[in-house]
Amino acid sequence: MRRLLLALGALVVAGLAEAQEFGYKDWSGACDNTCHCEVVGYQREEAELPVTLMLARDAGGNAPVQAWLMALSGDGEAANLSIRAGNVVIQGITGALKPEQVARLLPALKKAETASVTDGKQQWELSLAGLNATLLKMDDLQGRVDTVTALARPGNKPASSVPAALPAPLLRALPVPATRASDAALLPKLLKALPANECQDGPGPDAGPNHQVVRLSSSQVLLFVECARGAYQSSYAMWRASDKPPYAPQPVRLPLPGGQWDDAPMEPEFNKGVLHTYGKGRGIGDCGDATEWLWTAEGFQLLSAARAPMCRGMPGGGFPLRLWTARR
Template sequence: MKTSLRCFSAAVAASLGLCGALITSGASAGELKEFKDWAVGCDNLRNCTAIGFVADEAQAGTYIRISRGGDRDAQPVVRIASMPDSDVHAPSLQLSLSGLPNGAAPQRLAAYVVYDFVDADLNGGAAMKLIDDLRNAQSLSVELFDGASAKGAKTVSLSGAAAALRYMDAQQLRVGTVTALVAKGPAAASTIRDVPAVPHFVGKVLSPMTAPKRLPPGVGKPDETCDAGEASVIAFKAPDGVSLIGVCQSSGAYNTSYSFWVVRAGSQKAAAADFDSGGGEVVNPGLSKDGLTLSTFDKGRGVGDCGDSAEFAWDGTAFRTLTESEMPECLGVPSDDWPVTYTAVLRNRP
């Protein structure tokens, strides 16, 4: 049985703006949907990603990812990924579909190594052909080769694939058009509305600072669940005499959550930091090298292959959401491939 992760903490989910919570910038985070062995999520710009999983948890680490931009002329991109049991030097992936009415010959794809995975990508007509076949097949076998040596096959379930792709068509307003993946029709691509404007923010550079030994008035105290080995208080310096103080609210085996307060020069009392996604907690926070983004990664389990992640930027008034992503199934999909459910950009970042 799969280890499934929903919005496992209502308080944390609200603080990250997940599970479809509204973003006060005027856009809204998309809701990730599951269709049997498939999950699909779209962001506020109608960019969508569908993931097909293995049905057997013992084969975790192999999946298919279908992504497509929201623009009317955007084409789908297919990625097949498999985690090998040992190092490979000349990788390729062979795809075999079962259950097609007219059968289909196995397809060998050139592949490449990315960290712990072997990936193969399909674009254009090759991607569309595979997607068409997926709708009618029963299962997809992904066999790893190192040169001429077979290294084993794993099976991606296609149960729910057609429904997931139909949902993607609907979210991208492609239903009834020639651009649809499943719900095809005669309407031209030109009938699809333009994608919404990308939300923009100007971020303030933050820098780590030594946490104060005595917390300023108004700042909450660390929770008793916080381990002595964890930093119970963290702090960042912002421009204009502003400090951001993070205080540990809970600490577990692989997740530590913090609430943030804003301390302004000349102010007698700190105020709770405002997040435009609601709440005021981040989990396992990390500051980017350029100091412009604060990340959060709420792990569903220790290896980090499921959960919720987001990035925020401090604009001098509040933490603005830049990106959110989610993975509901703990089946070996790395966070870089998770469906993104919200996207914004910084004007002052290259």
């Protein structure tokens, strides 16, 4: 019977190998491929002053809850914050909360409808609508429901019954040589060698497409072809090719969490063997996706992925939710 229970627990967590996202009202959450989970909340959508709180927890029965608080004023990020939920007040916060502060604040947050945040000059209202639902979902995905470690629905099951974290994949980078001065001359030849594709002509003759060639190895290069340009970002197609005729370009498909693929990354940059992309949800960059891939012997492998799902005025989304992590 014990073996069966352990196997069932492992199956619960194994389902997280491809990341899970969820959200309720003013809160969003995600669990990554290791079963590390994060939830983040903001002010109500109609409120003007941006404020955000993140709660994060690793998998496993002994994992503590961590918290970070951020508020934005006209002068930038506010410091020395205080937060009040019900009768509980936590003062002197700049970024991360201390463990004892989290222990005092979290029970009060679960009972309140809003939390008041101030730096002594301005005041922000953090919405708590949806907090309890996201905490319950996080408990569920980590296998904590009805255990003594649960945040939303605790029970009598011991902490030892909570499944342990899954290991992050280990990636081995390939060394990448510096791009040669002569590589720029390959650009028109590679563009001509491309098979028919949707990005053949780039965003148009008047847009000044930002095509680029960078080196992957002593004999291979990576071609960036600007496909479409929006008001504040461009999408690209990417091709691997030989640096000598007939070049034989092959399209690059980038793996994403959930078993999907990205063949039109936004604003890609390749530096020291890591390909980075960031797609804005809107022009001010307060929401969007950031993803990294490592160049390996097996091609580009997913290194990290994060998403800021709610466009609530916080630069970069404040605390993007982690969807994937790997070791290198």
